[in-house]
């Protein structure tokens with residue numbers, strides 16, 4: 001089976017899918033629509049495939065699945081990145097949602113075209129979100145044994161946290177202030193199949 005992954009040529013909502021598929025050793029075709037800023041028009045041949053008119057979308061085995069969370073949860077289950085225990089699985093859902101809230105906080109900066117203004121906005125957003133998200137994630141990892149957000153093995157929540165913090169330069173540059181997140185990020189980046197993907201993935205702005 002080769003999975004077709006349709007998304008824009010950015011990390012955004014598509015990258016956790018690409019990372020999870022890479023982790024699972026699943027071959028995938030990385031189909032990227034040009035990203036020309038927000039909003040970017042989707043080429044009609046892609047848009048017409050999408051049930052909700054938006055990407056990401058995956059196709060495999062004659063099946064089609066849209067909505068980023070449905071896609072990542074599906075493959076995370078397939079590759080044992082969702083704990084068997086229902087409560088632990090729910091905690092993963094909670095942390096994935098929190099990662100997505102954190103990622104959404106940066107939208108105002110992403111939309112700013114003037115680079116010096118964007119840097120200022122990034123600083124503001126960093127200052128106003130670091131306690132709520134970064135300190136909290138840091139404490140959760142510490143409380144869970146220091147290596148993962150949930151339990152003692154890699155989950156899709158760890159992959160979302162990796163994705164959310166490494167996609168934002170100002171967060172990445174300040175990870176020394178959040179040592180448990182920093183160590184989780186290093187562990188995810190050094191997971192062999194993920195490491196291979198990170199080495200070969202296209203370099204994009206977001």
Ligand SMILES: N[C@@H](CCC(=O)N[C@@H](CS)C(=O)NCC(=O)O)C(=O)O
Nearest residue numbers: 012013042053054055056067068069
């Ligand atoms: N709830 C959807 C949101 C999808 C979404 O917002 N997709 C955007 C790209 S991030 C898109 O396809 N924009 C192009 C368009 O709407 O034509 C998900 O999580 O997959």
